[in-house]
């Protein structure tokens with residue numbers, strides 16, 4: 001990690017409303033460069049919304065959100081940020097190589113870039129270990145293979161920041177291990193990775209963690225520091241400890257309010 005560089009993502013008071021609901025509530029966090037930051041929390045806590053805000057596809061975002069020194073969603077970030085959504089975004093009637101060639105031509109257009117495009121396609125095929133399936137029709141692939149094609153698309157052009165929304169969901173343990181190895185390899189090559197998961201054991205693979213619950217951040221720390229701070233042996237237990245602490249605090253506040261209201265009420269005889 002290059003400590004002299006500012007964080008890849010810097011959020012202050014990040015608030016997002018979706019329909020009538022406030023889905024993210026005034027979040028402050030950073031995503032350091034060259035590291036894997038895990039965004040963890042239960043289903044529906046707002047992980048995808050936070051990622052959509054970072055890549056600039058989310059409406060009704062308030063607060064300050066800077067990505068690679070630009071406001072989130074700035075046009076110059078398009079080729080510098082790779083985003084993998086939960087739903088694989090590939091054309092099922094094309095082969096893997098044709099899909100990658102198509103997306104490479106969007107990213108690196110024109111005849112002079114033809115050799116560069118081919119090199120890029122070969123490189124990302126190797127990265128996600130799909131060389132031997134390159135000419136298979138995407139429509140005939142398994143779910144795990146399809147999500148690896150989506151990841152390969154995001155790796156085209158070597159983006160500085162990779163935003164990966166639950167990339168290991170539905171994968172068998174071997175593929176999950178291989179993907180985490182790839183994420184570490186990419187980080188070692190200088191990429192910054194923001195990756196979400198609702199599986200707490202994946203937290204152990206991350207350099208830093210953002211633990212979320214109901215649109216709020218419970219912690220922004222390294223797995224070691226979290227375990228130490230909460231005196232728990234696993235990140236999962238640390239998370240539960242923090243949830244209990246937050247619930248107790250909320251209950252105490254509610255009780256204090258109720259007590260205040262009772263003492264302020266005039267007594268009637």
Ligand SMILES: Nc1ncnc2c1ncn2[C@@H]1O[C@H](COP(=O)(O)OP(=O)(O)OP(=O)(O)O)[C@@H](O)[C@H]1O
Pocket residue numbers: 018019020021023041042043044045046047048049050198
């Ligand atoms: N289009 C929408 N309109 C209103 N509310 C929405 C919309 N999309 C999502 N939400 C709500 O926003 C909250 C956060 O959703 P989000 O998809 O960000 O959660 P998540 O943590 O990524 O969940 P999962 O792990 O299941 O993908 C949820 O309570 C969800 O119901």
